[in-house]
Amino acid sequence: MTTDYAIxxxxxxxxxxxxxxxxxxxxxxxDFHVNPGEFVSIVGQSGSGKTTLLNTxxxxxxxxxxxxxxxxxxxxxxxKDIGMVxxxxxxxxxxxxxDNVLLPLEFRDAVxxxxxxxxxxLLQMVGLGEKATRYSYELSGGMxxxxxxxxxxxxxxEILLMDExxxxxxxxxxxxxxxxxxxxxxxxxxxxxxxxxxxxxxVWLADRVVVVGDRPGRIVADVKVDIERPRAKEHKFSxxxxxxxxxxxxxxxxxxxxx
Amino acid sequence: MTTAPRIDTDAVRxxxxxxxxxxxxxxxxxxxxSFTAGIKAVVGLVGLFAIWELAVFIFDFPKYxxxxxxxxxxxxxxxxxxxxxxxxxxLQEGLAGFxxxxxxxxxCGALLYYxxxxxxFLYPALIAIDTIPKVALAPLFIVWFGFGFESKAFVAMAIAxxxxxxxxxxxxxxxxxxxxxxxRINRASKLKKMxxxxxxxxxxxxxxxxxxxxxxxxxxxxxGEFIAGSKGxxxxxxxxxxxxxxPSMFAAFIVxxxxxxxxxxxxxxxxKKLLPWKNYTK
Numbered sequence: 001m002t003t004d005y006a007i008x009x010x011x012x013x014x015x016x017x018x019x020x021x022x023x024x025x026x027x028x029x030x031d032f033h034v035n036p037g038e039f040v041s042i043v044g045q046s047g048s049g050k051t052t053l054l055n056t057x058x059x060x061x062x063x064x065x066x067x068x069x070x071x072x073x074x075x076x077x078x079x080k081d082i083g084m085v086x087x088x089x090x091x092x093x094x095x096x097x098x099d100n101v102l103l104p105l106e107f108r109d110a111v112x113x114x115x116x117x118x119x120x121x122l123l124q125m126v127g128l129g130e131k132a133t134r135y136s137y138e139l140s141g142g143m144x145x146x147x148x149x150x151x152x153x154x155x156x157x158e159i160l161l162m163d164e165x166x167x168x169x170x171x172x173x174x175x176x177x178x179x180x181x182x183x184x185x186x187x188x189x190x191x192x193x194x195x196x197x198x199x200x201x202x203v204w205l206a207d208r209v210v211v212v213g214d215r216p217g218r219i220v221a222d223v224k225v226d227i228e229r230p231r232a233k234e235h236k237f238s239x240x241x242x243x244x245x246x247x248x249x250x251x252x253x254x255x256x257x258x259x
Numbered sequence: 260m261t262t263a264p265r266i267d268t269d270a271v272r273x274x275x276x277x278x279x280x281x282x283x284x285x286x287x288x289x290x291x292x293s294f295t296a297g298i299k300a301v302v303g304l305v306g307l308f309a310i311w312e313l314a315v316f317i318f319d320f321p322k323y324x325x326x327x328x329x330x331x332x333x334x335x336x337x338x339x340x341x342x343x344x345x346x347x348x349x350l351q352e353g354l355a356g357f358x359x360x361x362x363x364x365x366x367c368g369a370l371l372y373y374x375x376x377x378x379x380f381l382y383p384a385l386i387a388i389d390t391i392p393k394v395a396l397a398p399l400f401i402v403w404f405g406f407g408f409e410s411k412a413f414v415a416m417a418i419a420x421x422x423x424x425x426x427x428x429x430x431x432x433x434x435x436x437x438x439x440x441x442x443r444i445n446r447a448s449k450l451k452k453m454x455x456x457x458x459x460x461x462x463x464x465x466x467x468x469x470x471x472x473x474x475x476x477x478x479x480x481x482x483g484e485f486i487a488g489s490k491g492x493x494x495x496x497x498x499x500x501x502x503x504x505x506p507s508m509f510a511a512f513i514v515x516x517x518x519x520x521x522x523x524x525x526x527x528x529x530x531k532k533l534l535p536w537k538n539y540t541k
Contacts, residue, residue, distance in 0.1 A: 092460075
């Protein structure tokens, strides 16, 4: 019953062959699912292939083995269901924020007055309604990333892929962005796959945390996070929360150094 | 090193209240930085002329070796029409060559970037062409295009071309991969991606190439006039050379420099008007 899953990753592997014929196995035997409306975090050390995994799910890279189904269909048929947020906002500096949000629809020749209203609503949702006609260089890093999130949501995707979206932000902005993404996720109801190297961020946000191990990238744990929603800052200080973080840290194999 | 007794000029200088540096209200409307930058540029230029004139005066160079800016400007203002007509010729040739070189350069740079399978063939060939001194090509262009306007414009084009190839390619090549991914995820057509992202992203780099090329193009036109021709500042210099008329020669140099400077600033102005975000991101 794969069609019941938003994302279904079946025994996926990715191997690069270098010029001198050496094989570099980046991902091996990955097998997991994301339910509709579920928020799943992926954690792992840098170099563990998290981004490669996300790129194979978004269809930017092809898996060497296995298959990936988006709502039961092949990726090639499902691209329009996917919104993507990168680590850096990469907004176009010559476009104002509203036009930046509309860019994906322009690519698809799908800009209508209705979609413009929708883009405006999204900007209002992230608190940037008044900045719609301003330019990205007039915004802070956190605000720019909010515009990038709106850009990913403008095509009403059912699946939102986020690749360390808050990795470049300072700790305080990052906290407020975590609240923001929780709110956005609850309002849009889309499934989120959220790659991060911050374990506490992963736990606080997710219904489930998938831990990806190193060399080759493989799933070492799939931890269900049972903390009630909506989550508040206080949850970060609960015993429950700390035990989740400790459990995941033990899976990654580090005792310290990762927040 | 031991601490030598340091003369702290700030401490020695008596603290004077001095007149308040209140700018007049009109000055605040002008951009203060660009205003002072302009003044500094003029001061630098006047200083250069002063040193030049002074050197000629002190070392007492004979008139057939070096003349000062005063006699050059004298020459310029006694025959303004002569210099204007010839300057116009060189300007037209230079601009035509620049326009052609820019169009061709941007096209080649784009081809180099988009047709990646052609790159291993095209790139070495382009480098090979670029290693030929364009001055050496000038006689060939005279054979091909005659003694008139065209041959000079083509020499100018040949020189202006290469910086635009490189800068167009670099500009396109620097488009962040996230934007490429965004285009791919949304199934943007190649043309849409070019028009909405790539070329606008590459524009600042293309303008950098144009700024280099514009003065090269004027130089190219002069080289063409050296080889053959009866018009233009290159011809003026050659004629002055044969008559050992150094004031006329230096007057031509000054006009040439003025043309190149003017064109450079025009391009700079266009780029600032066209790419306002560049003023913020840099």
